[in-house]
Amino acid sequence: MAAPLDLNLLKTFVAVVETGSLSNAAPRVGRSQSAVSMQMQRLEDMVGNQLLVRGPRTVTPNAIGEDFLIYARRLLKLSDEAWASVTRPKETGSVRLGVPDDYAAFLLPPVLSRFAEDHPLVTVELVCEQSTALVKTLAEGRLDLAIVTRLPEQPLDVVRLERFVWVASPNHVAWQTNPLPVALFEPGCAARMNVLQALGSADRSYRCTYSSASLLGLVAVVQAGLAVAGLAQRSVPPSLRVVGVNEGLPALPDLEIGILRNPLSATPAVERLNDFLRRDLAQRA
Amino acid sequence: MAAPLDLNLLKTFVAVVETGSLSNAAPRVGRSQSAVSMQMQRLEDMVGNQLLVRGPRTVTPNAIGEDFLIYARRLLKLSDEAWASVTRPKETGSVRLGVPDDYAAFLLPPVLSRFAEDHPLVTVELVCEQSTALVKTLAEGRLDLAIVTRLPEQPLDVVRLERFVWVASPNHVAWQTNPLPVALFEPGCAARMNVLQALGSADRSYRCTYSSASLLGLVAVVQAGLAVAGLAQRSVPPSLRVVGVNEGLPALPDLEIGILRNPLSATPAVERLNDFLRRDLAQRA
DNA sequence: ATGGCGCTATCAGCATATCGAATAGATCCT
DNA sequence: AGGATCTATTCGATATGCTGATAGCGCCAT
Known part of the structure; x- marks a missing residue:
């Protein structure tokens, strides 16, 4: 029997093929471009066959490399399964997570998907409300965790800043109307306060034409x-376009995002999701 | 995704479980006992779980270790398949291998099985004859390789020593008969010469009651x-028992095993099998 | 034609991971 | 009690893989 393959090399090989270049694969596997280059050379030396064709702009697998790619993927997948079998988290249970609905729509799905991968036995119940309502629901003990936008003067451990922008229809020039027609979230919402504060500071007159807790309504x-x-x-969403100071609108301050925790919810599952969200939100800031 | 598993550690893990001890696994994976000990510690640290139970004389997998063992074997097998897919030897063809029939029965099956795994396109034709006959068949060009027992004064590159023992029926005491009734292989056979030489040296009288080239006949x-x-x-075979000096029989010298090669058989397939046999026979000495 | 960009390959120096040999400690057996 | 067998640990050597810098090549726009 030959020496077993080095799965780290295979992981890099898959990343190279999927990204089409050594340079783009490098951050994906957490290595420098030069390390990736040498890893691929090493892999080809070990197997005694060329696997990759280096073009001026792209790197592609040759016929042997394509065969090998299938095996590489199978091995990496099986390695993941082996990991899971031996590190299978024993945490079960539910976590009630509150989140504003714009985050539910756009920010959370990949996060929760990744969490579920690592913690297949934990159920996450999602409650979508505005941040102020979430604070209240949490205080009443009906939530374990909540992702909220910070209100002025509210003590909150901020884990992420989120850019806040004006949006308009790509086919209209609503911003040229006076007073400015503004669609707002419900009173008490940090996003609403951000808008009103900016308009107040800019001394821009406005008219509230729509007020709702619903992102889709807005x-x-x-x-x-x-x-x-x-x-x-x-x-x-793609159906709207971002506008701003070029259209004579005042700059909007960033939103500050944090995670609130119900002190009475002390299960390992809550702990795990809390840690996971903190890390993930901060990483993608 | 977690870092991929190190298949070298898994290979060692499988060897430890199969041999039942770290010390016995060490030569199998080509490492010292201390390296094996540290590898197993490292593996357990990496996965965050104990996999092995260390007893005073044996090491066994715990429940998690048994699950993991299945994955380990699958990963190592898949790694072998991946190797084969990328280093698939293009050697085809036949190799005529001569071997004495006692080796054919007991020594060769696992060897040839392993060779076939690595060289699925090579056909091995097996010719079973006594060593002296094999030497002759090879010289006539009807064999490519031959595994033979060395005759006295015969130049032969010995790759292996094989213990040679007296055998008797478990239900009889034939060795107490005088003159000693001996079943012998054909004249010219090294095993036969070994027996006669030992009896001559011990001045033990004997009677040849059976002479054959057939192991099964003996x-x-x-x-x-x-x-x-x-x-x-x-x-x-299990139906016989080993006897020796305790029964008043003279000690028998070891058999010396070597491989003969037809100089005119220079195909890559012959080369491969020759190398493979040399390595394998020497390793299991 | 030239310069800039994007990419891979290579080199030198450094950090660290792994190894073997020696030894300590524990258990078992005679 | 002594010896054998086993695992765990330590220490020093060294092999290995990495990063950062740079060379070389091809492509593209001016």
Whole structure:
């Protein structure tokens, strides 16, 4: 029997093939470009065959490399399964997580998907409300964790800043109307306060044409050209366009995101999700 | 995704479980006992779980270790397949291998099985004859390789020593008969010469009650209690028992095993099998 | 034609991971 | 009690893999 393959080399090989270049694979596997280059050379030396064709702009697998790629993926997957079998978390149970609905729509799905991968036995119940309502629901003990936007003067451990932008319909110029037609989230919402504060500071007169807790309602009004609105940049759907100072609108301050924790919810599952969210949100800031 | 597993550690883990101890696994993976000890510690640290239970004389997997063992074996097998896919030898063709029939019965099957795994496209034709006959067949060009027992004064590169023992029926005491009834292989055979030489040196009178090239014939005579015989220890079937100096029989010298090569057989396939046999026979000495 | 960009390959120096040999400690057996 | 067998640990050597810098090549825009 030959020496077993080095799965780290295989992981890099897969990343190179999937990204199409050594340089782009490097951050993916947490190595420098030169390390990746040498790893691939080493792998080819070990197996005694060329696996990759280096073009001027892209790197592609040759025929042997394509065969090998299938095995590489199978081995890495099986390695993951082996990990899971031996490090299988024993945490079960539910976590009630509160989150504003714009985050539920755009920020959370990949996060929760990754958490579920690592913690297949933990159930996450999602409650979508505005941040102020979440604070209240948590205080009443009906939530374990809540992702919230910080209100002025509210003590909150901020784990992330989120850009906050004006959005308008791509086919209308609602911002040229006076007073400015604005669609706002419910009173008490940090996003609403950000908008009003900016308009107040800029001495810009406005008219509130729509007020709702619903992100989708806001998007519909803006898309119809009836108003502009302030949204977290990450929440901006493709049907709207970002506008700003070029259109004579005042700059909007960033939103500050934090995680609140119910002190009475002390299960390992809550602990895990809390840690996971903290790390993930901070990483992707 | 976690870092991929180190398959070298898994290989060691499998060897430890299969041999039942760290010390016995060490030569199997080509490492010292201390390296094996540290590897297992490292593996357990990495996965965050104990996998092995260390007893005073044996090491066994715990429940988690048994789960992991299954994955370890699958990963190592898949790694072998990946190797084969990328280093698939293109050697095809046949190799005519001559071997004495006691080796054919007991020594060769696992060897050839392993060779076939690594060289699925090579066909091995097996010719079973006594060593002296094999030497002749090879010289006539009808064999490519031959495993033979060295005759006195024969130049042969010995790759292996094989213990040679007296065998008798478990239900009879044929060795107490005078003159000693002996079943022998054909004249010219090294095993036969070993027996006669030992008896001559011990000045023990004997009677040849059976002479044959057939291992099975010898076994039948001995099993019936009609004679004793000298066999390579590895060839001794369960139906016979090993006897020796305790029964008043002279010690038998080891058999010397070597591989002969037809100089005109220079194909890559012959080369491969030759190398493979050399390595394998020497390793299991 | 030239310069800039994007990419891989290579080199030198450094950090660290792994190894073997020696030894300590524990258990078992005679 | 002594010897054998086993695992764990320590220490020093060294092999290995890494990063950062740079050379070389091809492509593209001016």
